[in-house]
Ligand SMILES: Nc1ncnc2c1ncn2[C@@H]1O[C@H](COP(=O)(O)OP(=O)(O)OP(=O)(O)O)[C@@H](O)[C@H]1O
């Protein structure tokens with residue numbers, strides 16, 4: 001078991017946990033946030049109803065559909081930064097330009113990229129109940145602009161659930 005962060009000796013920080021649909025943002029993000037003592041917010045909660053309706057019908061979102069949603073998440077990062085509070089937000093953040101919008105909320109944003117293959121993620125998606133259909137996974141990979149090591153910390157999600165959580169926690173601890 002990885003040790004908990006000692007909150008007394010650490011600055012607050014804002015963390016984006018990103019990756020295609022089904023990469024584990026909600027499940028891994030919530031567990032990592034809990035272990036590191038920070039709040040977790042699922043970006044899906046901030047989609048306007050029209051976006052959810054579109055995805056439920058199997059229609060991928062466009063840049064325009066995502067614009068206001070990304071701005072709302074950037075505002076959340078900014079609010080936490082102003083209040084000197086830590087937060088982790090799960091958001092696909094597929095394109096560099098999307099991550100640039102999110103960084104407007106915090107230029108020092110820490111990014112964890114949940115990196116996995118199409119086949120691994122497809123299998124996991126097929127085993128869950130969710131409004132986002134596995135048939136749309138290909139479009140997520142088509143849109144994804146993989147962040148380099150200068151932009152994000154890459155996490156290998158092919159491993160077990162606990163091992164992925166431990167990877168995330170140790171990477172964050174290493175930043176302390
Ligand atoms: N390392 C892992 N090993 C096995 N299953 C995993 C692992 N990580 C996540 N999962 C499972 O994969 C599925 C997808 O994870 P999750 O719903 O957290 O992804 P997500 O990125 O939040 O998806 P979405 O963006 O569509 O909401 C879940 O059923 C989750 O339990």
Ligand SMILES: O=C(O)[C@H](O)[C@@H](O)[C@H](O)[C@H](O)CO
Nearest residue numbers: 020021022044061092094132
């Ligand atoms: O940018 C996008 O295409 C969307 O954010 C999707 O990735 C969904 O929000 C989500 O991941 C499905 O639950």
